[in-house]
Amino acid sequence: MNFFRKGSIAQDTLILGGSQALGYLLPLLAMPILIHRVGMTAYGLFALVQMLGIFTQAAVDYGFSFTATRSVVQVKDDRIERGAILVNVTAAKILIYGACLVVLFLASHLFLWNEYSEVIQAYFPYSLLTVSSLLIPIWYFQGIGDIFRAAIFTSFARISSLVVIVVFVGADSTLTDIAWLYSAPAVVVALFFWMTSLPERPGWRLVSRHRVVHVLKQGRHIFVTNILSIGVTNAGPLIISMVSGPAAVGVFAAAERVAKTISYIYGPLTQVIYPRVVSAFKIGHLSGVQYIKKVMILYICSGIFFGAAGFWGSDSIMGLLGAPEADASLILRWLSVWVVISVVNNVMGLQLLTALDLSQYYMRGFLGSSLIYIVLAVLLTHYFSSIGPAIALLMSEFCLSIYLTLKAKKLMAYDDERSR
Numbered sequence: 232m233n234f235f236r237k238g239s240i241a242q243d244t245l246i247l248g249g250s251q252a253l254g255y256l257l258p259l260l261a262m263p264i265l266i267h268r269v270g271m272t273a274y275g276l277f278a279l280v281q282m283l284g285i286f287t288q289a290a291v292d293y294g295f296s297f298t299a300t301r302s303v304v305q306v307k308d309d310r311i312e313r314g315a316i317l318v319n320v321t322a323a324k325i326l327i328y329g330a331c332l333v334v335l336f337l338a339s340h341l342f343l344w345n346e347y348s349e350v351i352q353a354y355f356p357y358s359l360l361t362v363s364s365l366l367i368p369i370w371y372f373q374g375i376g377d378i379f380r381a382a383i384f385t386s387f388a389r390i391s392s393l394v395v396i397v398v399f400v401g402a403d404s405t406l407t408d409i410a411w412l413y414s415a416p417a418v419v420v421a422l423f424f425w426m427t428s429l430p431e432r433p434g435w436r437l438v439s440r441h442r443v444v445h446v447l448k449q450g451r452h453i454f455v456t457n458i459l460s461i462g463v464t465n466a467g468p469l470i471i472s473m474v475s476g477p478a479a480v481g482v483f484a485a486a487e488r489v490a491k492t493i494s495y496i497y498g499p500l501t502q503v504i505y506p507r508v509v510s511a512f513k514i515g516h517l518s519g520v521q522y523i524k525k526v527m528i529l530y531i532c533s534g535i536f537f538g539a540a541g542f543w544g545s546d547s548i549m550g551l552l553g554a555p556e557a558d559a560s561l562i563l564r565w566l567s568v569w570v571v572i573s574v575v576n577n578v579m580g581l582q583l584l585t586a587l588d589l590s591q592y593y594m595r596g597f598l599g600s601s602l603i604y605i606v607l608a609v610l611l612t613h614y615f616s617s618i619g620p621a622i623a624l625l626m627s628e629f630c631l632s633i634y635l636t637l638k639a640k641k642l643m644a645y646d647d648e649r650s651r
Contacts, residue, residue: 240503243378247369248499250382250389257393265409268400276406280353287331288361289461291324294453296370296502297585299446303374304509310430317371318435319442324365326443332358349406357410359418363388366421373506375430384424391416452590456580459594459601463627464491467620470608479558479617486559486621489548490566493537497530497574501581508586519586527578534574541567558617565621572628579635592638600631 258281266274299320306312332355339351367388372381395416400409467487468480504526512519541548545563580593604627611619 240500240507243503244500246382247378247503248496250386251499253386253389257389261393261396264397265400268402269404269409273406273409276350277353277409279347279350280357280406280410283335283350283354284357284360287328287358288364289457290331291327291361291365292457293324293327293447294450294457294590295320295324295446296373297453297505297581298449298590300370300374300506301509301586301588302446302449303371304506305513307375307510313375314434315437315442316446317368317429318437319439320370320446321365321368322435322438323443323446328358328361328365353406353410355410356407357414359414360392363414363417363421366418366425369502373502376506377430378503380428381424384420384428388417388420391420449588452594453585456590456594456597459597463601463604463624466605467608467624470605470612470620471617474609474612474619475616482559483562483617483620485552486545486549486562486566489541489552489563490570493541493567493570494573496537497577501577505582505586508582512586523578523583526582527575530574530578531571534571538567538571541570562618562621565618565625569621569625569628572625572632576628576632576635579632579639583639584635593635596631596634596638599634600627603627603630 262274265277269277299316302316303313306316335351335354339348364385367381367385369378369381369385372378392413395412396409399412404412464487468484471480471483508519508522508526511522542564545560545567549559549563580590580596584590584593604623607623607626608620611623613619615622
């Protein structure tokens, strides 16, 4: 698989992973600066602004990192068609972004959130960060196999925002001022990128209502799956708080944070490998299956490595993090096994079914496993307290694995017959 040559999986994963890591790290670096200069109360309100921005970004991202990337890979040598995909997906993202702004505006007026009026006012300039991600379409560069430029500009945009915050935020800065300082540098960098660094200059005349509707329909299954994933991964603490109380929530949250950190490693790797899977299936069914087998081996081996590290090192890890309770270590052991199964499901669901344009099956399987998780989590929390959701998550993931394995075998056999 040539992991270490230029443009290889390893290199692209490190570049994209580093860019995404900056996205997580820079808000943490800005936190002490803001708290020191504007106070804890103002920072708490700004945290609400950031939360709204995260939800907006998730909505605008939709399912395009997989469905639109797949479309670009399939027409990689056709510059006109490639440009048409770029502008139509961008138009779809603009529509989603506009819908988010309208919904929040109407909600803020209909429900008269007077106590949060300052947060709502600051949200609108802060949401321009979403526009910056629109103008640096990493999904598109995944498709054409040139992630370096987009990742570098994304990182530069984020660093620029931090520098401006450090230089210009003062004790008299309002929440809206901070929002503008956060978003404006990123938008300027993104505009420069859009005007200078795209490999083609697609015209907006290529936008059509039919194609915009089409790309939205293509991405809806991945979007629903992502929403379900967010709900499942955040339901555990809520269920524990209702059944066992807040003390048990902290024990579960500490172990869950470690497991989530491990699973986050696979985000950049999945985004980098996915276009290669689509290219392999474009060559032929046999080529795609052979590549999927290699990807499966990579994911299983790395999953077992990280899972074993979490399982056998649970006592030491939780002790270092200040959660030495026996329950926390036991939860991490359950979640470490979950990591291994979830990365295998990642290959079958995201890499295989989505590459074959069959993401609806992944969505259906995830919906079923989510319902199983909620029922089991409520029941098991009554008997095992904070350990219950961890057991439920593992069992529901195992059910999803069985479903995806059966479906993948059936669909691959059907696709093989169809290709003859």
